[in-house]
Amino acid sequence: MNLTLYGNRESGHAYKVKLFLALAGIAHRYVPVDLETPRAERPADFRAVAKFGEVPVLVIDGTPHVQSDAILLHLARLTGRFGGGTDARVLEWHFWAANRINLSVPNLRFYRRYPAEAPAGAVAWLDERARLDLARLDEELSDRTFLAGDDPTTADIAACAYLFWLDQIGYDIAHWPAIGAWLDRIRALPGWAAPYELQAAS
Numbered sequence: 001m002n003l004t005l006y007g008n009r010e011s012g013h014a015y016k017v018k019l020f021l022a023l024a025g026i027a028h029r030y031v032p033v034d035l036e037t038p039r040a041e042r043p044a045d046f047r048a049v050a051k052f053g054e055v056p057v058l059v060i061d062g063t064p065h066v067q068s069d070a071i072l073l074h075l076a077r078l079t080g081r082f083g084g085g086t087d088a089r090v091l092e093w094h095f096w097a098a099n100r101i102n103l104s105v106p107n108l109r110f111y112r113r114y115p116a117e118a119p120a121g122a123v124a125w126l127d128e129r130a131r132l133d134l135a136r137l138d139e140e141l142s143d144r145t146f147l148a149g150d151d152p153t154t155a156d157i158a159a160c161a162y163l164f165w166l167d168q169i170g171y172d173i174a175h176w177p178a179i180g181a182w183l184d185r186i187r188a189l190p191g192w193a194a195p196y197e198l199q200a201a202s
């Protein structure tokens with residue numbers, strides 16, 4: 001497979017894809033995209049493949065793939081790694097993560113960094129929702145090793161990404177000990193590296 005990943009070091013969504021490739025030991029080209037450049041002025045090669053104008057985009061043998069969860073599941077089906085992309089429990093966690101923790105935590109992180117851009121009431125709403133989502137995840141992880149059982153799957157990769165940055169929103173991981181232990185298990189997987197390490201260039 002010939003792979004090119006378009007990402008950005010501040011994007012946890014791109015980190016998910018980079019992390020899958022790192023954990024699976026899959027060689028690829030990484031192209032950082034400057035997201036501060038207006039969409040219409042981003043490089044032509046990126047605009048040509050980015051259906052929704054966002055990172056990540058993973059181009060596989062010339063075919064662009066977008067939406068991090070869809071990319072993870074596609075990679076799992078292609079490689080047979082991290083759950084294989086078809087298990088019902090894994091799919092449930094992908095949809096939960098997309099709708100809950102990967103909505104609340106990334107947006108809260110963004111508005112904590114750029115408070116002037118936050119619509120009225122957004123930070124309070126996101127803070128409440130992020131705490132609910134973290135509590136739910138913590139409860140789930142209290143009795144098992146990974147989200148869908150004993151082995152790591154794409155669901156873990158999808159749900160963990162932004163949680164390595166909880167300190168950036170002023171949260172102390174000690175409040176969610178099962179999540180902390182789960183993140184440690186993910187850190188221990190061969191090939192793991194932190195978000196800013198994996199997507200070093202901005």
Ligand SMILES: N[C@@H](CCC(=O)N[C@@H](CS)C(=O)NCC(=O)O)C(=O)O
Nearest residue numbers: 011012013035054055056067068069
């Ligand atoms: N649902 C998408 C979200 C992707 C997304 O929000 N990407 C952000 C970076 S984290 C982006 O490219 N923002 C730049 C822009 O919207 O112009 C996914 O999971 O891939």
